[in-house]
Amino acid sequence: MTWPVLVLGVALGTGGALVLAWAGARRATLEARIAPYLRTTLADDVRRRDQTITPVPAVERLLAPVVRDLGRVMSRWGAPSADVSRRLRRSGSTLSVEQFRAQQVVWGAVGLGVGVAVALMLTATRGAPVLATAVFALVLTAAGVLVRDAALTRSVTLRQRRLVTELPTIAELLALSVAAGESAPAALERVSRTTSGDLSREIGLALADARSGERLPSALTRMARDAGVPALERFAEGIATAIERGTPLANVLRAQAQDARSHGRQSLVEEGGRREIAMMVPVVFLILPVTVVFTKFLRG
Template sequence: MTAWGALLGALVGAGLLLIAARVRVIVRPPVEARVMPWLRDLPAATRPRSPEPVSAAAGVFGPVLRAAADLVERTLGGSASVRRRLERAGIDRSVHEFRIEQVLWGVGGFALAAVWALVRTLSDPGSAVASLLVCLIAFAVGVLARDNRLTAQVRARERQMIAEFPTLAELLALAVSAGESPVVALERVVRRSAGELSRELGRVLADVRTGTPVGAAFDALAARSGLPIVARFAAGIAVAVERGTPLAEVLHAQAADVREAGRRELIEIAARKEVLMMVPVVFLVLPVTVLFAFYPGLLGLHLVTS
């Protein structure tokens, strides 16, 4: 009887130890939660990603989507161009993930065309082949539409960066003129601003904090930027840091150039809009005006002749 009691006590103690060990593992914060506060300034592209939960749909359709993405990649090609546009658009995705998005857009277009084809086939059974062709065309249109959407995202982001550039350049020039170093001035501007260009400068600041030389960090910004003005800005700061040339005057001049270029672009857009505004005037307003001017005279002539 004593042996059975000792055995039961040992089993209960072992169970309690297992429960305590498991609770300790559950309560203990994960490695990511302990490390990520120290990596807060790193850009999103270099942060370690946490493993995302895999759903049942992803497990079932994932291999099919990846195979379709590989087929789209082999058919369209241009992975270097896609990677470049993803970087310029500030999208933290790989080329393969973008190809999967293209496949999903194509599947959406195929589904919409399939609904239309089903309704048409029910009323006209002989149009099944033409409906299938329309569905395939809709799939291709969806794939290409995602590519065009990426190009539009790049242009929108670059327009926003151009709009932000004069203000940020003036702030940097003001901080440098006050006696701060370029890195300290950059940190101050990034901390007090928001926007796409501010995120790019934050990425430069994060590279500098992780040991990259200031000139090399700004050279990387110039290399990955698709805007000549941003590339000149980065190259100017890199040269100023390496050779000790005056930086405030360069920043003021670049900000003035960007504002002048913005005014010229606004005038050009206004000129194009003025031509477009003439279309309804010539083809709608003018015919109605002529009709109202000549119709009473025509009516009077008709009454006289009759």
């Protein structure tokens, strides 16, 4: 297969895909039909879509419909939108689900570009089969999408670890404030204002929900449930129970802090056990064979 035929085939396939995408985008959905009659929803949608996140806003607005359609395809065949929204909330990200899908599309496009470049180089230099190079490009495209999803999962795990690490200190500060005579909302307000970290921001969001009319125990419980940290859920449930039943909050907070520190020590022991097993891999497969080889040569 010569170069002109290959380029012509790629151009023809791209043109056909663009025509099909254009034909599908022309169909008016139910949301688009009723959007002009919902003034608030339409204004919010226009304001949200007008926000740009790339250094080239003009190109981003031109490609936004295509990226949005590809994001819908990913939500249909990939992780559900509810799962993505929950993980974005737990990672502390301000991105919406649509923006995350757009980033997945961009990462997939980068993988496709790298795959096409490598495929053309292999075809030109080594005469690689076109089918194999096409499969390689598609694999890199899927890898780009999956890497962005894995990065989100990694950020969720790291943030949950930070929440567990910050919990004992926050509990002790709350216990000191309550023991000094402050009420639970005032103690939470003082700690969230004088400290920094992910848990302080979560407490600040819960207090904002409480100021907007929600009950403080339910706001704390929902905050812990959204964070997905069992230790934080026990902490929020203990505070909620103490507030509702009138039990001494300082003793509850000290017990919660001790429980959080015990859980942290247990996590460190478990992590040390996993690292110890992981250290056996280089010992068995690298250090031990080299030692055996040196012993054999020294004896010889």
